[in-house]
Amino acid sequence: MSSLNSTIFKLAGLALLACVPLTGESFYVELAAKTLVLAIFAMSLDLLVGFTGLVSFGHAAYFGVAAYSVALLSPKYEAASLWYVLPASVGLSALAALVVGLFVLRTKGIYFIMVTLAFAQLAFFVFHDTPLGGGSDGIYLNVKPTAAIAGWVPFDLDNATHLYYFILGALVVVYAFLARILQSPFGRVLVGIKSNEHRMQSMGYLTFRYKLAAFALAGGLGGVAGFLYAVVFGFVTPELLSWHQSGNVLLMVILGGMGNLVGAIAGAFVFTGMQEVFGNWTKHWQLVMGCVIVAAVLFMPGGLSAVPGRIKRALQGGGSNE
């Protein structure tokens, strides 16, 4: 029954999201589009953090690599083909993750967290300092990619509504892709690595390779989000790769409860929601945000997805005192 409900709720959520453009409020459509992009980003990180047990604090690097790829691969005043820049930018971010993974997966625990962070900083400086990236002021994407195939244009990314549904479609595809992968023997190995990597090794799994594959995959999916971000905003800057972005997406994953794809999506919505509400409420919204984060860690282990269960337990008088 639970799984029936689950499907119903997922579809209801999807229907709700599909209705957003009907409001006609272009700002909110764009905000929702951005949140969906972040949701894809959060799901990609969840593959690492929630399912493989790899706490990457540098995931923004792959987001940024893809975003920059779009800007750099597109001609300055003409539209690039979507069918070329999308695979290319996603491929480049997966490749970047593969290379970085070769280094960082040699480390564990705290090291891994710090080393992923440091490599993301390296990527940040590649776009920030070298002639490649256009410096701290970033690069414009003057013309959005076109979806034309031999003269036929199935949809137009310049149209906000089309773009929104394109992103919503991408979200569904990435969700289905990840959900499917997690059911596969490959996915089961990743979850096994999270639970007990040592045992996986003693059972004959070369876990490094699996982790590397997961790292590159997550980088590529993060690249999908980065690609969409660049298309939505038409502007890329090194800040997209900054450690604050890495921290924010980690926050979304944790808010939603790790190892839970729908949770990651919810986390992205809660995060942008909090930013909006607090930001409109007070100039010192970051103080409120910080307090919420600290309180969430201290009093809400397990993330948002654990909240309903905790409330239920508390109401039944058997609340945990964790």
Place this chain on the structure above:
Amino acid sequence: MGHNLNKAFKFGIGMALAAGLTSGAQAADDKIKVGFMLPYTGTYASLGNAITNGFKQYVAEQGGKLSGREIEYFTVDDESDPAKATENANKLVKRDKVDLLVGTVHSGVALAMAKVARENKTLLIVPNAGADEITGPLCAPNVFRSSFTNWQPAYAMGKVAAQKGYKKVVTLTWKYAAGLQSIDGFKEAFEQAGGKVVKDMTLPFPNVEFQPFLTEIASLKPDAVFVFFAGAGAAKFVKDYAAAGLNKTVPLLGSGFLTDGNLDAMGDSGKALQTTLHYADGLDNKKDQAFRLTYAKTYKMQPDVYAVQGYDAAQLYGAGLKAAGGDVSKQADVIKGMEAAKIDSPRGAFTLSKAHNPVQDIYLREVQGGQNKVIGIPTKALADPARGCKL
């Protein structure tokens, strides 16, 4: 478990919708809507506040109305974060539907704002960011600036350096647009007049470990050093420069931001430093005296160049509104009014170039007693060349 997820999911959507509702536009049709997109947190927070104060001071001086219309303010903290710039600009443009967008300090953010303004045909006044492109290749009929281009003060300093007889100069800046464009402006004037820039050095923004560069300068022994730094980094640079003893043998020249808003932080090290900017302390001008008095009374602090730029943004808009009779829907008339305006600024009167950038006097200033005292006007009515602008 699945059950919980979905509750979480619904919660997330609920939150997002709630966010939408609480922040929904609550327009009052009779007021003119002005949106400030400025830094109110982080490194540039004090600049954002000064600009806001200046703008509001002018409006207050007009009795809280421009051309008989009340002003309603909307503010967004841009955090000087280019990654959020487009979204933040859209908050004001698309959500709040402001009539005038004012912002910002950070050049990268300002470029993104200019893009949003061009796409949505919203009137934009940039009250600080000096990126040459905004009134250069990216200029637009609805984009104005009440401040300067990076090129302007640096170009003036290039002339000053040549006049002082320097032949060999080394430059140093953070490697970002504002710095590099300043260096270009300096070089243009200095080399036209026969000088030679022997080495350009850069370091990543906002890195402040200058020691290796000071050593390099000492070994090159130039006639002078031209730098672009601002804020905290500038204060640190000036202190390091003095501590290295270089100030005794190699004169330090800079664009005015080197010594603006941070003189207290640099202490004695800043003494007698010469910089060029479109504003200075001790201007012999009634408008300035009145402006400073009111500002000090209202906000309990001294105004700076940023406050002036905010004040002039309001004056500029006021001139446009007047031309359109207070009707913001006649944007073409507003723009015409702004283009034709002669702004009686505390910095001295200025007009706008075709590219919508001030044509203004650049002052040579010297740090004296904790102030940037004007000691000369090397270039009168200097206009930015606005290369690449097709207006």
Place this chain on the structure above:
Amino acid sequence: MPAGQGTLMDFASFLIQMLNSLQYGLLLFLVASGLTLVFGIMGIINLAHGSFYMIGAYLAFVLTSATGSLFLAILLGIPLTFIVGAFLEWALFSHLYKREHLEQVLLTYGLILIFEELRSLLVGDEVHGVDIPAIFSASIPLSDVLSYPVYRLVISGVCIVLAVALYFVIQRTRLGMMIRAGNHDRTMVEALGININMIYRVVFALGFALAALAGMLAAPISSVFPNMGSHVLIISFVIVVIGGIGSVWGALIAALVIGFADTFGKVLLPDYAGMVVYLVMAVVLLWRPEGILKKG
């Protein structure tokens, strides 16, 4: 460096640049040492360490303004930050030891936001300077145009003294023994009847005080400004990774290496200066994934 490269850098400049590297490296060490202790001994990943540095610098500004002397400011500041550190450990960090690193990351990330906003509310967003104490304000001439500020040498001296003191405390004192034991096996230490919670509190407070001291010492030469902690944080991470988590000596070596790489990177490869330190880190990781010196 051979004389043939004189066009790139003459020998005197090279020596001065070496001095610059050393001085920068030692200051980095001071910040990173507290971080590596907290990482290594308590197993806590602390993103707020950069904020501790920022707090130190602002304390130096506020206390120097109030007392008129940087010495007094530091004398007051050290116990003050130590107490605040102990309090933070009690109130927040002590709940994190058995939590996952992820939650530690999150909580300390939240703390950064809180500290920055509190700083903004209490002291404002302006840039401030702190005067170098008069007796150290002189400079020593190194060449005909360049002199070296005495205060920078003083900072280096203080850093060296602190490095030696840390070594002494960790290797030769009872507290150090307990720290080293706690570093290796928490349950064993508890079995010996040692109050590990107290050790952790002291170590954390010490880490806080060290970072704050670095901020206080650096305040006169770096100025005091918003978000000053974030650059220091990342570079400290790199140092701890290179040196090996928990190794104070490793941190010292790594800090000097980074000081060297950064200084010469800026002069010789200006377009790639930002990346140089991270490239150094990547090379070290290839060579030794657990850092130059493992913990212990």
Place this chain on the structure above:
Amino acid sequence: MSEIINPGLAATVGTPAAAGEILLVAERITRRFGGLVANQDVCVTLPRGKVHVLLGPNGAGKSTCINMLSGDLPPSEGTIHFMGKDITGLSAAQRSQVGIGRSYQRTNIFPKFTVLENVRLAAQSRRQQPWRIFSRAMKQQWALDKARACIEEAGLGAKVDWIAGVLSHGEQRQLEIAMVLATDAQVMLLDEPLAGMGSDESARMVEVLKRLKPSRAILLVEHDMDAVFAVADTITVMVNGQVLESGPPAQIKASVAVQQAYLGQEDSFHV
């Protein structure tokens, strides 16, 4: 315990292998931790069809020895050969792939997974196809069959769908055996599989071991003397990281040195 021969196991249990064939040889393996020598010049030979028991007081170095054989610890000196091939430099995962499986002294399972999933993962390791990311793990019938067979074999048939973490201690040890079985290990290194088990469970485990014995080589670290003498073909006694004596159970039982060094301390030594 039923006598069903499960299809998944048939291939492994019933392999007609030459009994007595030498599978694993460790020669003079030594392990140092800093200045401490945990194992010195230990030699172990494991032929197919035999159970080799490692005995010794706590701290004698039995676990270190198993860790070196399984690849969890690289030896400081000495060589290890499997079926004539030098495997000294192979990692634990690689050794598992050639046919060496182990269980751990401290229960080492996936506590949040079901019993079936624990063993299925072990079975899956024999035919890894990581590129097939779109097939469903739960539709790989061969792995499921094999997992169920091994669970049955280890005596956990009734608890296939339980969450591993809630099993009793003894059941978790059985689960470990099932996981080793599922990896088709030719050489099984079992670190105290009977620890913490009730007498019923122990007896059943001894039955399992006896049944597995003919087709494999088994190295057993165990304290339960009843069990040891019930299954052992060879016993090696270790003290202070060195081999004190090695031989058939009768020889060990009779050894004065062993009596003094080790068995003398054990009041439970009775046959």
